[in-house]
Amino acid sequence: xxxxxxxxxxxxxxxxxxxxxxxxxxxxxxxxxxxxxxxxxxxxxxxxxxxxxxxxxxxxxxxxxxxxxxxxxxxxxxxxxxxxxxxxxxxxxxxxxxxxxxxxxxxxxxxxxxxxxxxxxxxxxxxxxxxxxxxxxxxxxxxxxxxxxxxxxxxxxxxxxxxxxxxxxxxxxxxxxxxxxxxxxxxxxxxxxxxx
Amino acid sequence: xxxxxxxxxxxxxxxxxxxxxxxxxxxxxxxxxxxxxxxxxxxxxxxxxxxxxxxxxxxxxxxxxxxxxxxxxxxxxxxxxxxxxxxxxxxxxxxxxxxxxxxxxxxxxxxxxxxxxxxxxxxxxxxxxxxxxxxxxxxxxxxxxxxxxxxxxxxxxxxxxxxxxxxxxxxxxxxxxxxxxxxxxxxxxxxxxxxxxxxxxxxxxxxxxxxxxxxxxx
Numbered sequence: 001x002x003x004x005x006x007x008x009x010x011x012x013x014x015x016x017x018x019x020x021x022x023x024x025x026x027x028x029x030x031x032x033x034x035x036x037x038x039x040x041x042x043x044x045x046x047x048x049x050x051x052x053x054x055x056x057x058x059x060x061x062x063x064x065x066x067x068x069x070x071x072x073x074x075x076x077x078x079x080x081x082x083x084x085x086x087x088x089x090x091x092x093x094x095x096x097x098x099x100x101x102x103x104x105x106x107x108x109x110x111x112x113x114x115x116x117x118x119x120x121x122x123x124x125x126x127x128x129x130x131x132x133x134x135x136x137x138x139x140x141x142x143x144x145x146x147x148x149x150x151x152x153x154x155x156x157x158x159x160x161x162x163x164x165x166x167x168x169x170x171x172x173x174x175x176x177x178x179x180x181x182x183x184x185x186x187x188x189x190x191x192x193x194x195x196x
Numbered sequence: 197x198x199x200x201x202x203x204x205x206x207x208x209x210x211x212x213x214x215x216x217x218x219x220x221x222x223x224x225x226x227x228x229x230x231x232x233x234x235x236x237x238x239x240x241x242x243x244x245x246x247x248x249x250x251x252x253x254x255x256x257x258x259x260x261x262x263x264x265x266x267x268x269x270x271x272x273x274x275x276x277x278x279x280x281x282x283x284x285x286x287x288x289x290x291x292x293x294x295x296x297x298x299x300x301x302x303x304x305x306x307x308x309x310x311x312x313x314x315x316x317x318x319x320x321x322x323x324x325x326x327x328x329x330x331x332x333x334x335x336x337x338x339x340x341x342x343x344x345x346x347x348x349x350x351x352x353x354x355x356x357x358x359x360x361x362x363x364x365x366x367x368x369x370x371x372x373x374x375x376x377x378x379x380x381x382x383x384x385x386x387x388x389x390x391x392x393x394x395x396x397x398x399x400x401x402x403x404x405x406x407x408x409x410x411x412x413x414x
Contacts, residue, residue, distance in 0.1 A: 033336045036336075036337055040338035071348070074337075074338070075341070075347045075348060078333070078337060078341050082329065082333055085328070085329060085332045086325075086329070089328060090295075097287075114328050115328070115332075117328070118325075121327075122324060125317060125321055125324065126317075128316075128317075129290070129314075129316070132313045132316070133286070133313055135283060137287050137290070140279065140280050140283050143277070144276045144277060144280055146273070178272070180276070
């Protein structure tokens with residue numbers, strides 16, 4: 001059946017949990033591309049045959065309908081391929097908000113080259129928006145319950161001055177800090193929120 | 197007890213009773229419930245940012261005056277919450293733009309609803325997405341099928357562009373008496389919209405009322 005492989009490609013994506021990605025299936029993707037080329041070739045040869053028979057342009061013989069089916073199959077394949085890449089790109093850009101600017105290796109390995117590039121570009125676009133606005137939108141994702149949070153220091157930071165006093169942030173110590181002071185350090189991975 | 201009430205009036209002049217916070221909250225609710233992007237509340241956002249700034253300064257002042265920690269922290273709390281609301285509002289809008297990139301960039305009346313920064317964001321996103329789609333798919337397809345927005349060269353309009361679902365149902369509350377309101381084009385379905393009442397309607401039919409501020413989404 002025409003366009004079945006393209007549908008399988010999308011099925012792979014839709015059986016994945018929300019926000020997860022299967023590895024980029026370049027084998028199947030290239031097969032669908034080859035299918036498209038085949039459709040295009042068939043389409044053109046049918047049109048040629050029709051023209052050679054020297055029929056009226058309006059005439060709808062078997063060649064006309066045959067070529068139409070190749071045209072429609074090609075469009076369906078195109079829509080599936082575009083949906084595949086677009087849907088993946090949507091998941092990829094959501095990582096900027098959930099994971100941050102640097103992707104963990106297991107996610108990074110699932111992307112193809114163009115997708116890795118897309119992620120980098122998309123991060124840059126968000127960065128330039130937040131810079132124009134002078135507001136970092138990627139922090140404060142959860143409504144604040146308390147202006148202070150309890151944090152555990154993950155690696156030796158040393159003496160840091162916060163507002164009017166300085167704190168010594170040594171490894172594994174617990175502190176209660178202003179959320180706004182702590183969040184940049186947390187996203188750098190130097191400390192974590194401490195939950196009891 | 198006495199001092200608490202006093203404090204209440206202090207924060208009342210700040211963000212507590214701030215109608216702007218209430219207004220942003222409503223704008224945020226509308227934005228969250230509406231399937232399409234709404235006009236950017238530029239003046240409101242600017243005012244709120246100024247107020248947050250003032251509130252922060254006020255908190256620092258109180259601290260240096262030796263005010264109790266709990267009071268200072270209440271002030272911080274208040275501005276943190278307002279800041280969260282503001283960021284959440286802006287984030288919501290970015291996500292909406294990201295979702296229907298090509299649609300917003302090609303419809304001028306909707307594109308005009310974005311702030312200048314958002315317009316820049318939208319255009320850059322369109323650029324990088326187009327580049328990505330071309331690189332991964334379109335350049336590999338036969339010649340007449342390489343357009344991002346059209347299925348093939350024989351398409352007459354942009355039949356590859358996904359648009360927001362305006363048919364979806366929304367919960368809404370009327371702010372003023374609208375009276376008999378026509379829900380469809382044929383005039384067969386008419387509903388009487390009374391002030392402060394709750395309705396579940398198709399977004400498409402009340403779209404105009406949301407924009408003119410006669411109805412709030414919840």
